[in-house]
Amino acid sequence: MGKTAFLFAGQGAQYTGMGKDLCECSKAAAKVFEAADKIRENTSEQCFTAPVEELSQTINTQPCVYCVDLAAARALEEAGVHADAVAGFSLGEVAALTFAGAFSEEDGFSFVCRRAKAMDYAAQKNPAGMAAVLKLDNETVEKICQEFVRVYPVNYNCPGQLVAACGKPELEAFCNRVKEYKGKAVPLAVSGGFHSPFMDSAQQELHHEIGNYHLNVPKLPIYANITAECYPQDQHECEEILTSQVTHPVLWEKTIRNMVEEGFTTFIEVGPGKTLSGLVKKINKDVTVCRVENKETLEETLRALGKETSEE
Numbered sequence: 001m002g003k004t005a006f007l008f009a010g011q012g013a014q015y016t017g018m019g020k021d022l023c024e025c026s027k028a029a030a031k032v033f034e035a036a037d038k039i040r041e042n043t044s045e046q047c048f049t050a051p052v053e054e055l056s057q058t059i060n061t062q063p064c065v066y067c068v069d070l071a072a073a074r075a076l077e078e079a080g081v082h083a084d085a086v087a088g089f090s091l092g093e094v095a096a097l098t099f100a101g102a103f104s105e106e107d108g109f110s111f112v113c114r115r116a117k118a119m120d121y122a123a124q125k126n127p128a129g130m131a132a133v134l135k136l137d138n139e140t141v142e143k144i145c146q147e148f149v150r151v152y153p154v155n156y157n158c159p160g161q162l163v164a165a166c167g168k169p170e171l172e173a174f175c176n177r178v179k180e181y182k183g184k185a186v187p188l189a190v191s192g193g194f195h196s197p198f199m200d201s202a203q204q205e206l207h208h209e210i211g212n213y214h215l216n217v218p219k220l221p222i223y224a225n226i227t228a229e230c231y232p233q234d235q236h237e238c239e240e241i242l243t244s245q246v247t248h249p250v251l252w253e254k255t256i257r258n259m260v261e262e263g264f265t266t267f268i269e270v271g272p273g274k275t276l277s278g279l280v281k282k283i284n285k286d287v288t289v290c291r292v293e294n295k296e297t298l299e300e301t302l303r304a305l306g307k308e309t310s311e312e
Contacts, residue, residue, distance in 0.1 A: 002265025003084035006076070006099065007280070008069040008092030009293075011061040012190070013273025018055075018293065019068040020048040025295040028078035029071035036067050036109050043067060058123060058191050062091050062116035066109065069095035069271035072292040076268065079302055085230075085264065087223035087255055089276055090155075090194065091115075093245060100218040102231070102238070107213045114209055118202035119246060123192025125201060127168040130154070130190050131175055136183035138162050144177050154195040155250045158282040165193030199246045206243040215239060228254035256283045268292060268301060 023030040023044070033044035040063055046055070047064045054060055069092055073083075088096035094115065098108030128150070133141045138153070141162045145151045150167035151174050157163065166174050175185035192198060215238050221230045224241050228251040231238050256267075256279070269276040269291040277291045290301040 003263045004082070004266040004268065005259055005264045006073050006083040006086045006096070007267055007269045007276045008073070008086065008088030008095040008099070009065065009269060009271030009273055009276055010089035010092045011058070011065050012188070013271075013275055014052065014055040014061055014065055015272060016048075016050060016052055016055065018047050018064070018272045019044070019071055021295045022068070022071050022075055022293070022298065025298070026071070026075035026078055028074035032067055032071040032074055032105075035105050036063065039106065039109050040113055056189065056191075058120040059116045062119070063109065063113050065091060065272060066095045066112045068293065070098060070108075072270035072298070073099045075298055076270065076292055076301070079298070080307055081268070081302070081305060083220060083268075085221040085223065085259065087259070088225075089252060090225065090245070090250055092271060092276075093222075093225055093242075095271070096222055097215075097218070097231075097242070100220040100222050102215050102218040102222065103213065104216075111210075111213055115202070115206060115246070118205040118209075119192065119194065119199060121205075122199045122202040122246075123194075126193065126198040128165055128193025128196070128198045129168060129171045130163055130165050130188045130193060131171060131178075132157075132161060132163045132186045132188060133178050134161055134184040134186065136160070136162075136178070136181060140181060140183070141178075144174070144181060147177065148174060150198075152193070152196040153249060154193075156253050157250075158253050158279045161279075161282070163188070165196035165198060167193070167198075195246065195249055197247060203243055203247045206246065207239075210239045210243050215242075223255050223259065225250040225252070225255070227251070228258050252279060253283055256280055260284050260287060266290070266305075 086096040155163035178185040
């Protein structure tokens, strides 16, 4: 039998109402939002009713998406679906750490709120954007990035898709240069140049703050963005990986390939949207891919996995 992994979504797919009906159909999911509201007032209300413009502000996006990620995973677990390992894309890695027991529920949410503030401040301090480059191989994109002073390859998503972080003055020129190489550059609706040196101040703040949190030995293997390997057992090494994540590339394609090599055949994306599901399918067409973000997709996934669903 192959192994199952939960993949925790990153920011970018947030939308008004996310998580609402998941809470209505799952007590375990509802508890995630109840706990969050005690630390950050009205987080659930923001997820359920705030306009997308508000939800897309980094300081709001991260705690809200984190809650939906964790709620979806808890709902799956409540329904009898268990993960053999977890991974999360950027922000999703914090939710993955909490689900796996490395963070307590309170510390995981408190840390993601601190992370959001630190990254939001860094983005304001160092104006930058991001662009997804399609139709070119990684080596070519890396070569183009080297032509610019403040352009960095950051998210290695899947074959033919690499995201670059660009200083605001260089973003348009970079996109034009990609076109000259017969590629396609798509500017992303983000507020900063994440996973790059633009986030240096955020990394420094998180490195200073991480000592206020206790990282437990996780009950599940957690694949790290910056290594594509499992987090080590040593707490200090874990702290270094986690805090360095905001300034280092996300090695997503390599992570999925490593997991497949290690026997994972079923991948379930938890959280808003279907970005990670799409990336996994492009990385390996032979694995089973499901997702959970609401009641409908939860029931679809349970049926696909041969689990019984309750009818209301």
